[in-house]
Amino acid sequence: MTDLTTLGIAEAGRLMASGALTATKLTEAFLARIATVDRTLSSYVTVTADVALNAARQADMEMSGGLRRGPMHGIPIGLKDIYETAGIKTTGHSHLKIDYVPAIDAETVRRLKAGGAVILGKLGTHEFANGAMTPDQPFPPVRNPWNTEFQPGGSSSGSGAAVAAALCMGAMGSDTGGSIRNPAGYCATAGIKPTYGLVSRCGVFPLSFSLDTAGPMAWTTEDCALMLDVLAGHDPNDQASAKTPRVDYGAAAQRSIKGMRIALAKSWYEGPDGKLSKDMANGMEEAVRVMRDLGAIVEDVTFPDIRDYHICGRVIITTEAHAIHRRDVIERPEKFGYTTRRRFQLGAFLSAEQYISALRFRRKLQQDTREAMRGYDLVMTANQWGPPEIFEEPAQIFHFLGKPSLSMPFNVTGQPAAAVCCGFGADGLPLAFQLAGRAFDEASVIAAASAYERATPWRSHRPTL
């Protein structure tokens, strides 16, 4: 048998179902690897070894008795530390919540546990899913497993780093402006930002009510799909939760993409605000070629300007995040990291009219995007401009002042979007593109991303640690 920590979720499930592997053995392998490897990465802020081993033994007992709870039964995973966990600290990577122990699980955590998943621990994040990793926070910054001099992307930094370093089989992230897709892209994992409303956010620390999504990260898109099979579904305790028909996402990963029509949003990454790095440009070009070889029809399509989505999303996040954290930034500003604090303070300077205009603009962008997508199943575009930031360089306080975010369009429109690794640059750092579908058509996104992953060698490359 190969190294247990690099098994896929589907493969591990098959081995456990056949009795060739136990959840306990699998969990012990991950706990041992975390103890050895995570000293250099700091992807975990809390490791729940005893809880994990108890859950694994329970899963083994159930499976040996013929009970199979589904694709996540006995699968070791990690949770971004903004997911509330009963009896386990949930810090948001912040001094403000350093001793916070929730009484109940987030709905997503409840679903994962009910599906038999084994929780290995809580993963590092940008503070409250918005700030940066700064030295005034309670935990060390998460490092990129491909090169620890570089940042792993954020805000689901620990989730991306832990999945890439084989420190869990899957992880929960959250995505308000790209926080699943950024670390997925920079760490070479798969990650899906679901359609707004598909997965419950109840019990997940909010950043921006009208944009927040919770979603899976794993080594392959197929593994993300298996997690989504457990996660998706209506939750009456989340006001944005949609009532949608049940979909078999795992099965979608096996679908052919022959004849699928893909709109290439090239103007977003070849516009006036900058160009991709040479490696990313080559990676994109090659990814388009592979999709065409797989039978998809890829055509250039003009979408609204990337800067429109960028500023629309930033105004909404800045205003809503201020409303959520206003009391603490007034009463205990010193408890925030210096970047987070200022990002949350800025919303105090925006007017109600500016916020409402951004919301109106959002509806217009959503309609215009839908119009541009008419006749196409998916949108394809770059996931990142180039390599991640290096640790030595001080991060910008306000990241919206840099290049426009390539991930923001699908937060603004609410569409599902996946980050897909498309190779490695000359510097050894990962490259990635995005595939986005129509609202609630995660199945097409999963089908196309999985077909690409099977057709390319990138899923067999792991960081050396």
Added chain:
Amino acid sequence: MTSSIKAPTLEEFRARAALTGLTLTEEDIGHLHKGYVGLIGLMERIPQRWAWAAEPPQVFRADE
């Protein structure tokens, strides 16, 4: 821009900051001023004129 906002000077911004209820250091004000000026510059892309009844995406639903 959503309304005709001229970029404030640091002094004008400091006066406005005093009305926000935030406890701000001089360094905070410097960073926030830079961020605010950058943000309102980018906000010129957001249309200023909307039909008066153009409803934003979040609507209140009485049945929930």
